[in-house]
Amino acid sequence: MKPATAIIDGKALRHNIDIIKSLAPNSQICAVVKANAYGLGIRRVVRELEDHVDAFGVARIKEALMIQESGYEGKIVLLEGFFNKEELLKTLSRRFDTVIHNLEQLTLLESVADKWQAEQEKGFWQRKTKIYFPINVWLKIDTGMHRLGIHPDQVEEFYRRLKNCPLVESITFISHFSRADELDCGYTEKQIQVFENASRDYPAQRSISASNGILYWKQAHYDWVRPGIIMYGISPHNTPIIDLGFQPVMTLSSSLIAVRDHKAGEPVGYGGAWVSVQDTKIGVVAIGYGDGYPRNAPEGTPVFINGRKVPIVGRVSMDMMTVDLGSDSQDKVGDEVILWGKDLLIEEVATSIGVINYELITQLTPRVLIEYMD
Numbered sequence: 001m002k003p004a005t006a007i008i009d010g011k012a013l014r015h016n017i018d019i020i021k022s023l024a025p026n027s028q029i030c031a032v033v034k035a036n037a038y039g040l041g042i043r044r045v046v047r048e049l050e051d052h053v054d055a056f057g058v059a060r061i062k063e064a065l066m067i068q069e070s071g072y073e074g075k076i077v078l079l080e081g082f083f084n085k086e087e088l089l090k091t092l093s094r095r096f097d098t099v100i101h102n103l104e105q106l107t108l109l110e111s112v113a114d115k116w117q118a119e120q121e122k123g124f125w126q127r128k129t130k131i132y133f134p135i136n137v138w139l140k141i142d143t144g145m146h147r148l149g150i151h152p153d154q155v156e157e158f159y160r161r162l163k164n165c166p167l168v169e170s171i172t173f174i175s176h177f178s179r180a181d182e183l184d185c186g187y188t189e190k191q192i193q194v195f196e197n198a199s200r201d202y203p204a205q206r207s208i209s210a211s212n213g214i215l216y217w218k219q220a221h222y223d224w225v226r227p228g229i230i231m232y233g234i235s236p237h238n239t240p241i242i243d244l245g246f247q248p249v250m251t252l253s254s255s256l257i258a259v260r261d262h263k264a265g266e267p268v269g270y271g272g273a274w275v276s277v278q279d280t281k282i283g284v285v286a287i288g289y290g291d292g293y294p295r296n297a298p299e300g301t302p303v304f305i306n307g308r309k310v311p312i313v314g315r316v317s318m319d320m321m322t323v324d325l326g327s328d329s330q331d332k333v334g335d336e337v338i339l340w341g342k343d344l345l346i347e348e349v350a351t352s353i354g355v356i357n358y359e360l361i362t363q364l365t366p367r368v369l370i371e372y373m374d
Contacts, residue, residue, distance in 0.1 A: 001255045001334045004287040005369040007341075008040050010048045012247035016233050017052050019245045023214055024221040030077055030207070032228035033067070034059035039361040040232060040250060041370050043070045050074065055097070057226055061087045064096050077138060079226075080148070081105050088112060092132035092167060099174060101140035101148040106161060109137075113167040134169035137162055138207070143194040144187065145178040152198040159202055172224070173199040173206045180212035181237050192220050211236040215244070234357045240347045250361060251341030252368070256305070256333055258284035259325065268322050269314030274299055281325040282313070285337045290318040292364035293339065294353050297321075301352040304338035306331055 020029060031053040037045035046056060046067050055075035058064050061083075064076045077097040082088040088108055091098050100106055116132055139158055142149030150158055155173075162168045175195050179187045195208055207224035209217060214225050215236075228236075233248040235241040242248075262268070262282045267275045285303065289295040295316050302309040303323055314322045325331050340346040340360070350357045 001257070001286075002253065002336070003369065004252070004254045004291040004293075004367065005371055006039070006364060007251045007253065008044065008370060008372045009247070009249050009251070010044075010372060010374045012233055012249045013040075013045065013048055013231070014052055016231050016246050016249065017049060017227075020214060020225070020227050020231065023218075024209070024225045027209075027221045027223060027225045028054040030055040030057045030075075030224055030226045031231055032057040032079070032210070032226055034063060034079070034228075035362045036063075038229060038232050038234075038358070039364045041372075042066060044370075044372055046070065046072050054224075061090060061096070064094070065090070068094060068096075075136075082108075085112070089132070092135060095133050095135060097136040097138060097172075099138045099140050099148075100158070100162070101150065103150075106158060109167060110161065110165055113165050117166050132167065134167050136170045136172065137168050138172045138174040139204075141173060141175045141195060141198050143175040143191040143198070143208070145176050145191075147176075147178075149175060152194055155198045155202075159204075171202075171204045173202070173204050174224075175208045176210065177208065177213050177217070177220075180210075180217060183216055188217060188220075192217070195220075215241070229358060232361070234361065235347050236357075238347045238351045238357065240345050242345070248340075248342050248345065250346075251343075252339040252364070253341070254285050254287040254337050254339065256283045256331060256335045256337060257286045257320070259329070259331055259333055260284070267314075270317060271315060273315050274313040276313075276324070278327065280327050281329040281331070283310070283323045283325045283329075283331060283337075285321050285323060286319065287337075287339065288317050288319045288321055290365065291368050293321065294355060294360070294363075297353045301349065302344060304341075304344040306335060309344065 033042050033045055033056050036042050050072055057077045057079045059080050079099055081099040082091050140149040162171050205223035209220050210226045211228050211230040213220050233246045260282045262280050264276055264278045287293050297316050301312040310323045313324045338344050340349045346357050
């Protein structure tokens with residue numbers, strides 16, 4: 001009998017990368033593995049994909065260090081850049097690519113570069129234990145998300161200063177869509193035009209498309225695409241993408257630890273929130289909000305047991321949830337329960353609970369066992 005377990009299918013992961021390559025055949029791939037590779041395990045995902053993608057993208061330098069220290073020697077992009085001088089020095093010594101999205105980051109980089117250049121000219125750098133290398137900078141332009149990035153009017157100044165910085169090896173322009181899943185709103189076309197206008201006069205690579213951009217905006221694939229959630233076979237919204245050939249990579253499962261006869265009129269769980277209208281059988285599943293399954297999952301949220309969907313009833317507790325197996329149930333203790341996966345798409349579960357797919361996979365806790373299969 002297994003407790004809560006996430007089974008990760010490496011073959012499906014690589015299959016999804018092949019689909020992405022077919023959608024964006026002229027683009028390099030920066031595979032986004034932030035948030036512990038969306039809950040799938042960052043070290044293992046990198047190991048599975050290091051020969052199939054061109055770079056990995058992370059949100060925090062701790063994630064970049066974890067990848068590099070696991071043996072990966074390729075390109076790693078800090079998608080939010082460095083947060084302070086200490087992180088910048090690590091970025092330079094480890095040769096991470098970094099996004100720059102504000103004046104404070106640019107000024108700090110120039111300050112460190114000035115000191116580095118002065119010491120180099122005096123020969124001091126030869127006696128230092130730390131050696132800094134020129135790095136690739138991804139200059140982020142705010143094209144309409146209005147979250148991170150420089151104004152398009154600042155591009156000329158930032159580009160010039162970066163080109164003059166001795167610690168900058170190359171520059172890539174980057175931006176991010178805010179409404180790429182809204183195909184008829186007209187906003188994405190405006191963002192593409194702003195990006196084109198701001199970057200067209202410079203000899204630099206470009207990247208704006210993450211998952212939705214890859215799926216729906218072929219004209220915006222440019223030199224780099226940055227797949228995140230679609231890489232894991234999950235839609236960036238709650239409409240399944242299996243019709244496009246993607247395969248779910250994670251199956252979250254647990255086991256029935258009890259099957260109980262239950263009388264009509266009797267409640268189940270904390271607060272007596274659900275009362276059965278008929279005699280039935282209740283299954284108790286070994287998973288709860290302590291494992292990251294949402295506590296607010298409402299009555300009727302489906303799970304998959306022995307070839308059929310059955311509803312959650314009662315409140316999800318820390319270690320358990322209860323499901324209505326039906327009066328004719330033949331289920332028994334030890335039977336597998338699928339919370340989401342190939343047999344029950346995560347998009348359906350997310351819609352039932354009223355959350356987005358991202359929340360479900362990234363909120364799983366370390367208590368969930370992870371098993372990898374090829």
